[in-house]
Amino acid sequence: MPSSSSLSQRRARRGSTACHQRRLDRELPRRRTQTGAPQLRIKRTAYIYAGQDPIDNYDVSGMCWTGFCWAAHAVNAVVDARQDLLQWEGRHPGLMTAAQVAMVFAGGRAGGEEAAGSEAAAASKQFTPDQEAVVALAKSARQTGISRSDFTQLKDWADEYGVRPARGPEIHPTRGWARTPHGRIGPINHIPIK
Amino acid sequence: MYNHQCTVYFLAKEPRGTTYESLIRAGAVPGSTFGLVVRDGEVLLDRAESLLQALSPELIEEVLAKEWPGTRLLDDSVARVLTYRLSPQALRLLISAARGLYEWQHPELPEDLFIRGSNGRTWLTSVAHEGEAFLSIPSEEAARLQEVAPGLFLEKGEAACPENA
Numbered sequence: 423m424p425s426s427s428s429l430s431q432r433r434a435r436r437g438s439t440a441c442h443q444r445r446l447d448r449e450l451p452r453r454r455t456q457t458g459a460p461q462l463r464i465k466r467t468a469y470i471y472a473g474q475d476p477i478d479n480y481d482v483s484g485m486c487w488t489g490f491c492w493a494a495h496a497v498n499a500v501v502d503a504r505q506d507l508l509q510w511e512g513r514h515p516g517l518m519t520a521a522q523v524a525m526v527f528a529g530g531r532a533g534g535e536e537a538a539g540s541e542a543a544a545a546s547k548q549f550t551p552d553q554e555a556v557v558a559l560a561k562s563a564r565q566t567g568i569s570r571s572d573f574t575q576l577k578d579w580a581d582e583y584g585v586r587p588a589r590g591p592e593i594h595p596t597r598g599w600a601r602t603p604h605g606r607i608g609p610i611n612h613i614p615i616k
Numbered sequence: 617m618y619n620h621q622c623t624v625y626f627l628a629k630e631p632r633g634t635t636y637e638s639l640i641r642a643g644a645v646p647g648s649t650f651g652l653v654v655r656d657g658e659v660l661l662d663r664a665e666s667l668l669q670a671l672s673p674e675l676i677e678e679v680l681a682k683e684w685p686g687t688r689l690l691d692d693s694v695a696r697v698l699t700y701r702l703s704p705q706a707l708r709l710l711i712s713a714a715r716g717l718y719e720w721q722h723p724e725l726p727e728d729l730f731i732r733g734s735n736g737r738t739w740l741t742s743v744a745h746e747g748e749a750f751l752s753i754p755s756e757e758a759a760r761l762q763e764v765a766p767g768l769f770l771e772k773g774e775a776a777c778p779e780n781a
Binding site for chain 1: 686689722776
């Protein structure tokens with residue numbers, strides 16, 4: 423039969439203090455995941471309430487450890503909105519409005535067009551499932567080498583699914599390993615072609 | 617084409633900034649030319665297209681080729697190899713378009729900048745996506761070049777060279 427004692431009573435028996443508190447039981451073996459000096463930069467994490475250290479800290483009020491979580495949550499909201507915007511721009515290149523560009527600027531990158539462009543380019547490097555499959559095949563081919571006919575097929579798929587660049591086989595006859603035929607599919611360079 | 621070994625000076629580190637500028641200026645002797653490559657099927661950014669447009673008054677020839685200094689294609693694709701006069705105007709554009717020699721890559725820019733001397737011999741060869749470049753120059757010129765461009769780290773070596781190198 424389940425105990426009729428209240429939650430707070432059961433916690434009190436175990437050594438915890440009160441309801442809505444998170445208490446570290448120091449008798450339990452725990453692995454510390456934080457190493458080195460504490461980071462000053464605000465990180466995108468779920469543990470802001472405990473000063474980024476949920477192992478050693480606990481939030482007495484159940485709301486926030488430092489009292490400044492509202493600021494951290496605001497930063498997170500801006501970061502999330504910015505990422506959403508950049509992903510949207512990656513899916514719809516060329517459709518970013520001035521207001522959206524201003525939002526990207528608000529994300530903390532200086533440098534005008536170049537900054538927005540590089541972020542958008544980074545976002546656009548997120549592959550579709552088809553593109554991921556092509557890149558995965560290229561990765562595998564880089565480790566094992568690939569026949570010329572298979573590379574031609576891989577290049578055709580890269581063209582079909584818009585993985586750029588797709589080039590090869592080619593050689594750089596001047597020196598070194600590059601004298602042997604190799605190719606490139608998207609970010610995977612130096613695919614040896616047998 | 618690459619039928620003999622010759623002594624060259626590899627650029628041990630990418631020339632960037634003032635070193636890049638000094639290198640390009642050193643190659644800009646009267647009668648010299650330079651070349652850029654546009655790969656088959658590559659979509660260039662507006663920046664690259666604008667540069668090609670700005671360089672068009674200096675264009676000497678545009679050929680579809682399977683080979684250019686530093687690279688040979690083994691499939692059935694070809695690339696546009698554009699050769700230009702290395703005039704003061706073109707020099708200015710080359711210096712302002714890139715901050716480093718290996719920035720000459722698609723899609724931001726045309727690829728693989730090379731420079732030929734007034735005698736038609738290739739002076740500078742680069743394979744930008746491999747981060748490799750070398751100068752086909754005698755030792756005296758290498759010494760002089762290191763004086764005018766102290767940031768240029770030259771490493772003497774042997775490379776397979778084309779007939780005209």
